Amino acid sequence: QSAELIAAAKAEGELTTIALPHDWCGYGALIEGFKSKYGLKVNELNPDAGSGDEIEAIKANKDNKGPQAPDVIDVGLSFGPSAKADGLIQPYKVATWDSIPDSAKDADGYWYGDYYGVLAFEVNADIVKDAPKDWADLLKPEFANAVALAGDPRASNQAIQAVYAAGLEGAADAKAAAEAGLKFFAELNKAGNFVPVIGKAASLAQGATPVIIRWDYNALADRDTLAGNPNVEVVVPKTGVVAGVYVQAISAYAPHPNAAKLWMEYLYSDEGQLGWLKGYCHPIRFNDLAKNGKIPQELLDKLPPAEAYANAKFPTLEEQGILKETITKGWDAAVGADVK
Amino acid sequence: MSFIDIRNLKKSFGPTTVVHDFSMAIEKGEFISFLGPSGCGKTTILRMIAGFETASGGEIRLAGADVTHLPPARRNVGMVFQAYALFPNMTVAENIAFGLKVAQKPQAEIKARVEEMLALIKLPQLADRYPYQMSGGQQQRVALARALAVRPQVLLLDEPLSALDAKIRVSLREDIRNLQRELGITTVFVTHDQEEALSISDRIVVMNEGRADQMGRPFEIYNYPQTRFVASFVGTLNLLKATVVDPSAGRLEIEGQGVIAEHGAEAHARGATCTVALRPEAVTIGEPGPGRNALSGLIEEVAFLGAIVRVRVRVGTAAISLDLFNDPTSPPPERGTAVTIAFDRDDLLVLKD
Amino acid sequence: MSFIDIRNLKKSFGPTTVVHDFSMAIEKGEFISFLGPSGCGKTTILRMIAGFETASGGEIRLAGADVTHLPPARRNVGMVFQAYALFPNMTVAENIAFGLKVAQKPQAEIKARVEEMLALIKLPQLADRYPYQMSGGQQQRVALARALAVRPQVLLLDEPLSALDAKIRVSLREDIRNLQRELGITTVFVTHDQEEALSISDRIVVMNEGRADQMGRPFEIYNYPQTRFVASFVGTLNLLKATVVDPSAGRLEIEGQGVIAEHGAEAHARGATCTVALRPEAVTIGEPGPGRNALSGLIEEVAFLGAIVRVRVRVGTAAISLDLFNDPTSPPPERGTAVTIAFDRDDLLVLKD
Amino acid sequence: MKESRFGSWLAIVLGASYFLIPLIGTFEFSLRMKRGEYSFEAYRVVFSDPNFQASFLFSTVMAVVTVVLGILLVVPTAYWVQLRLPKLRPLVEFVTLLPLVIPAIVIVFGYLRLYNSSSFLPLTNSSFGTNVLLACGYATLALPYMYRSVESGMRSIDVRTLTEAAESLGAGWPTILFRIILPNIRSALLSGAFLTFAIVIGEFTFASLLNRPAFGPYLQLVGANRAYEPAALAIIAFFVTWACMGLIQIVGRARGDSARR
Amino acid sequence: MTTTAAAAARRKTAGAMIGVTPFFLFAILFLLLPTGILIVGAFQDSQTGAFTLANFGDLLQPSILSAFRISIYVSATSALGGALLGFALAYAAVLGKLPGWIRPTLTTFSGVASQFAGVPLAFAFISTLGRLGLVTLLLRDLLGFNLYATGFNLLTFWGLTLTYLYFQIPLMVLVVTPALDGLRKEWREAAQILGASPLQYWRWVAGPILWPSVMGATLLLFANAFGAIATAYALTGSSLNIITILLYAQIRGDVLHNANLGFAIAVGMIAITAASNLLYIWLRARSERWLK
């Protein structure tokens, strides 16, 4: 990183982030690392925010230079292009730009993929002796009242992808997969296996949702947090492996544009990328790092086996649009409880 | 110019008009009583003077200034409410001190005044009670003390003594009167107690259905009522039908018995029917004599009222009440006794209408 | 056995005892009045009879049954509250009908009774008003009607007429009395108006600081008070210091002027000082004569009270009030006139203590 | 009398069960942080964080400020509406209900558009200004509760008569409001204060998006993806807030306690 | 009325207007203007920002309509239940002749509980009445009673309502206590002495007097539940189609994000609140003729 950028960022003195839960992809450690490395202050806005919030926060703070205006955002893939179209983000190409796969970045540098993971089963191994290995297993009677999503398929990208993943195997296209996924959940629900609660570490530990379908990195972080109480097993299903990519961008109205750029440099440096990996997220430069042997073995050992990722499906933007349309609209009919 | 000048005051609540065209002028330092039947508008007028009710018409002037539309707090008018309206969150002492505190009087003065007031209402030992801990009469006295404490220019008292027994009532009314004289507070006093109104007032306004029927000094009001309403409302007047036998001689007939009226008969035609009024205290049992009329009748009812014993005598279809002084040694005649009653000719009032 | 039997009733609010050891027996159909200064405990006793206040001691029996701890609704007692307590959400008619509705009387009967009651209180035109739309006196009458409408066995009236003018008050108290007689309702009536108590009651209880000082028929209470408190509270008694000159002859000296008392002097020693009582209505201006005492003095104050004119005469250091009947044609002597006053020997009451 | 007391006890006992059992459930879970035994480990973790105290203190101060602001806004309004402007009542009531149905996030984004550093009222320019904005936001959120409590309190006293009595003694409206009306609607004010206090202590969205170090964001930061700590925090927050209210109650009671009917 | 009297009345009103000015100023600055932005947004196209009514047209989608319906249903049920039970509790505490400490304990507790919502509340109920909840297990193990065999399920409409009651009841307690305090003891006494049973007293006297306050409080509860999101989201997140979840999905979510449609939904919610407010005003006007 250029000394110039560091100096300019230091002059700004602080960085404002939004929607970065500390348990998410190792963000807690990354933020700490950034702070101590560059001596900048980091304002963390609403860690609970969704991608929509992040976009709205930029809009709302267009004219605000105060600490309420986010400098950087980390949003679901589809939000990148739309934010660009709305002029809410500004282009910046980090030093390691070229090692980011083209499929995961905007050619002009407005947004760029940051990390990905696959949907996995997070299992409370104290309760579930025999962890499910594939989607079909979830339908077994032994998983009565056990399976939860980590979000609401009408609102959460993660949950939508989960539905998609459940129907992916053997589906002709995204729409078919989405429909199959809905059918799967309808069955799961009918079988009494589906628990319509938002699965969380607490409900997992308490036993209300012993199986949660969520990003593997969240599941793995949970496993560490819970530290064996209960024992958590993270299983990537045999089939229907879906990967989700989030993208990083700098607000067009960033009050601290240089700090934002520095943050991007930090995240996309080897150090930053490994930071995400420590949080069990596959950084976007994973292959580049792996190729260059920059990933410590003990980090690799903690990840699910690489072959689980081998046939991971990265839905395209277009496919995402179809999923969103089909699943958000179809969900209520599939599993929603109606009130007479 | 009068101190309080009320002109053509009107008040309607929706469709019902409760005060019609009320006018009166009150001099500085005067003590005026409003006397009138329940619901005739006394409280309403007081509330308009105080500023709590907006007049529907007319004008109120205080010390020369038109205050018809001034807010109450700026009229320097004190008021004691018919329903006490003590502040429930304050002790007796705090209630009394309130107006002084608002006026930012020095602490010492407030303390002294509160004590003085507590002594006046004879409740020094209750200074720290809350309203709910007191009897009705005690609350009423505190309300009075609270209004007096600020020594307003104008004091409006809405039946301030109604919950008190005769003894404390007489003593308080004298205290009010003295304080009022001493400080020159112009006072309007609403009461339903005639004796109170008659004994304490400079002038009395007798009200009837939202109008002033008569204003005047107590003696005038009592002895020379100008309307039938005043005559019957103030005191316990006997109103009797009489037939005019000889207008110029004042000869009348009541229930077939001849009487003579000193004045007033000449206004009526011979043979006409008229109403005559007779005060109970003017009538005696027995004691006829020259210049007096006598009627014979039957004692119908004897009511012991204390100093007075009220006897109702039936004369034909008419009932005549008369007052005797209580005398334990010679009790009044029993019910059913035939008696002759008598009264001076000039006590027989022939009414105009 | 009496209908209402109150034995050794006590009531304390925290540290202060407001009713001490109150006992009395009331016969069925009797009309009893409580008379006593403000704060003496009248309301408290009524509330204990009704069951709103728990007695701190003693017992209340109604029709033979111990009701000391029975809830109010099961005592079949009616009550008119000092502060009216009308239901603000109901019209006048609904208020009056309430007790009948509760008793599930037929609609037609309720309607008839309400109309009857409205006529009784002379407010038929206000049937549809809400309490806040009425004057104080009107509200009080409604409260009375509401209690009377259910025709309870026992009626407790806490100053039910205090907000009314003399005229309607007299007429209402007669109505109450008639209804009470007719229906045989046992009634306890609290009033601060002596005339009212004296005229309406079978018996009167004079209360003082939570105790019954004297119970008796009105005539007794008024004319033969047994304690100094009763003597001074009921009526406007003149209490004078006298020196006993000759006990057996009843010769006393008041302010250096000799008088004779028919009775009571013999209880005192020669040369002793005693208190004598003299009712204002027993005293006349002038009119000395055989069997009468005379004192000379100076007229100090003349108060016009309506039927009566109250004159205060100063005799040495003492002030003696006397009552004259109002007579417009011969007004009372002016202030400052020297007069001789006279009274019968047997009107001079020598008190014991 | 006996029966009615029995009914009351029954209501209280049933109510207490309904309210306490879920708390007990949460509490039980919060003790399970150490495998196979009950411990206060989760509490230790929570209490050992210095930010816990700091953020709770910040929120407490905000809560007190908000309570005062809320009272100043609502009491005069409810008073005049009751006394003189009954026609405005529907409007005021509707306005006070709005914060319940408008998502907080919409309101706070609205604030950021209106009071940002380049607006006519650049409240977000300084942390003091932002605190002011936050307090206003909280007062807005508390408006429905505060207004309804105060309104039902005012309805229960004779506002008109008390006002007239005070006016006739020369009191101006501030005196009437603060010396007469306020003390007589104490229980209503306490209700409103409690509600406001609890809202502010737990509020997350406003504080977070305005970037203030409040307790709500702290809870979120610590708790979001943990299992046992959020339970412990919930219990702690619940009881600490309760204790604070007890304190408010005592302070509120100190004056004029005996004036109860 | 003469002109001067009318002028005076106007002036009095104007004086009072000044008194309510701070409130309206505040409401405009911190509530209405920010909300106004939202309302404007509801009329804008999400892409172009041009004026459109399409967002409102979108409200007519069956899923959104049914979400409105379910939200109203949940809110109304929990408001009525909360009002009833909260009133009973408040009554017991204020008028139930209970020991003095009960009331302050209850009101302070209610203060906290009324705002206890969202994830912690959902979790508390799951730990209590979920399939592995404390009570569920106790019933099963001690009494051999299988709660879930009765068809009970926490994660349904009734479960949500039961959970909502946790904050609705205390809210009712707090809002209605002052009104209960205002019941004068003379009214009760007067009713008693006229022979009324407690029930009759409540039916004819206390009930009608409290009715406006109770209705107002119930409306507050309704709006409170109507606008609630966190609890429902955490508890029955993906199974119950309530309107706030849809609204949040549009303005906050990771997927949908059509803020303008979200705003239109919010405007719809405001309209429903306004309608319930109107209903309340109408009901109250009918029951309050006796008030000044």
Ligand SMILES: Nc1ncnc2c1ncn2[C@@H]1O[C@H](COP(=O)(O)OP(=O)(O)OP(=O)(O)O)[C@@H](O)[C@H]1O
């Ligand atoms: N708000 C109102 N709406 C309708 N009528 C009313 C209202 N307030 C008072 N009145 C009527 O106005 C008349 C006058 O009332 P006001 O209170 O002045 O009487 P008052 O002379 O003081 O009587 P009282 O001696 O009984 O207190 C009464 O007939 C009363 O019923």
Ligand SMILES: Nc1ncnc2c1ncn2[C@@H]1O[C@H](COP(=O)(O)OP(=O)(O)OP(=O)(O)O)[C@@H](O)[C@H]1O
């Ligand atoms: N709750 C209370 N706490 C303390 N003292 C009280 C309480 N209620 C009444 N008292 C006192 O008890 C005494 C008797 O009150 P009560 O109301 O019976 O008087 P009363 O004879 O009816 O007087 P009034 O003629 O003034 O109505 C009074 O001195 C009063 O101050």
Ligand SMILES: NCCCCNCCCN
């Ligand atoms: N910025 C990371 C993607 C946003 C997801 N939000 C997670 C919220 C956790 N509750």
Ligand SMILES: [Mg+2]
């Ligand atoms: Mg009056």
Ligand SMILES: [Mg+2]
């Ligand atoms: Mg009394």
